[in-house]
Amino acid sequence: MKRLVSWILALSCLVLMAGQGFAATRFLSIGTGPVGGTYYPVGATMAKIWTDRVPDLKATAQSTGGTRNNIQLMGKGEAEVIFADGLYYDAYNGRGHYKDNPQTFLRALVPLYPEAVHILIAKGSKIRTLQDLKGKRVSVGAVGGSVSLTANQVFRAVGINPAKDITLFNLGHAESVQAFSNRQIDAAFTVGAIGIASVVEPTTLGLVDFLDVPDGVVQRLVAETPYYAPLTIPAGSYKGQDKPVKTFSSPNILAVDKKLDAALAYRLTKELFAHKPELVAVSARMSALSPEGVAAIRIPLHVGARRYFEEIGVLPRKK
CATH class of the missing domain: 3.40.190.10 (Periplasmic binding protein-like II)
Incomplete structure (x- = not known):
């Protein structure tokens, strides 16, 4: 009987561990743009880079209407990372289309290209x-x-x-x-x-x-x-x-929600620069991807991304 009880307990532990392992998987949705544009294929490549190299992460790219749609999706919690053109500046600051409705959850992750x-x-x-x-x-x-x-x-x-x-x-x-x-x-x-x-x-x-x-x-x-x-x-x-x-x-930039885990934001940023050739292979425009481009970003950086840019010496460390 003791042997049976021990076997049941061991099996229960295995089931529990398997369940915890499944629960630990993080799903990340990337808002890109319409099929036929640059955002979607580049976003799909980013998803593969992150899924392959960030433990317990499953990233997927979704085709969207573009920046305005992406900001809406992030606001509703339906996208964790988005491609955004210069409209991100208006959105964050409550200008133009976003007058009196600033999207202050936006944070920059990575500068892309003009x-x-x-x-x-x-x-x-x-x-x-x-x-x-x-x-x-x-x-x-x-x-x-x-x-x-x-x-x-x-x-x-x-x-x-x-x-x-x-x-x-x-x-x-x-x-x-x-x-x-x-x-x-x-x-x-x-x-x-x-x-x-x-x-x-x-x-x-x-x-x-x-x-x-x-x-x-x-x-x-x-x-x-x-x-x-x-x-x-x-x-x-x-x-x-x-x-x-x-x-x-x-x-344009990659943007994330300010609530995104700082360690994850750091890792996402680091992996993109480490695997830039894979992005350039999909679109030559990604040859413009450069850490120095962060100087042109007009909204606050996510703290995790900032840690990466400080680490490589592009930004001064905050005291």
């Missing part, structure tokens, strides 16, 4: 200036993304009322390409790294040309939005693009 604002127009259209978009059919990005906010800023800067003067389409990257192919839209705004698939595809197919953003408009936008910067897309960046394109850019 994203260019691409304004595409249908090949053969008579659109020559931003003002010519008036009365046209324009895609302004997926529902929940921040592309529509950027597009609206551009419209206002040139005196266009998007609610009255534009037929708006909320199309993601892949859907905009298809709409150009079917002649359903006249123009589209796309925000992403130079070389983004949703611009490579329609230029390769000969469906679109580019529209410049004049210097005066860029200066106006930069003056009202601290995280914008002038940018020129070099000639030859896309097939058929034989001259430079004047536009502006918005930097």
